[in-house]
Amino acid sequence: MQELIKKVTEAAGISEDQARKAIETVSTYVKDKMPETFRSQIDNLVNGGIISEVVKSKMNEVASEFRDKAEDLIEDVREKLGDIFSKKDEGEKPS
Numbered sequence: 001m002q003e004l005i006k007k008v009t010e011a012a013g014i015s016e017d018q019a020r021k022a023i024e025t026v027s028t029y030v031k032d033k034m035p036e037t038f039r040s041q042i043d044n045l046v047n048g049g050i051i052s053e054v055v056k057s058k059m060n061e062v063a064s065e066f067r068d069k070a071e072d073l074i075e076d077v078r079e080k081l082g083d084i085f086s087k088k089d090e091g092e093k094p095s
Contacts, residue, residue, distance in 0.1 A: 001020070001023065001046055001047050001048065002048075003048055004019075004023055004046060004048070005019045005020055005023065008022060008023060023046060027042055027043070027046050030042055031043075037055070037058065038055060038058075038059075041055045
C-alpha cells in the first residue's frame with residue numbers, strides 16, 4: 001500500500017494519513033459494488049499485488065457473457081426496428 005500512498009500524496013498534495021484514508025474509502029466503496037468473489041482482489045491490488053488468474057478468468061467469462069447478451073439485445077432491436085419500418089412502408093400502423 002505504501003507505493004499507492006506515495007502516488008496519492010504526490011498527485012493530490014496531501015499527507016500520508018489523508019492518502020491512506022482516501023485509499024481505504026475508495027477501496028471500501030469499490031468492494032461494496034463488486035461481487036463477493038472479487039473483494040479480496042481489491043485488497044490485494046491496493047497492497048501492491050496483482051489480480052489472480054482465477055479472477056482474471058472469471059472477469060473474462062463475465063465480460064464474454066455480457067457481450068453475448070448485448071449482441072442478442074442489439075439483434076432483437078434491429079428486428080423490431082425492421083418490423084416497424086417495413087409496416088410503416090406498407091402503410092400499416094406499427095404495433
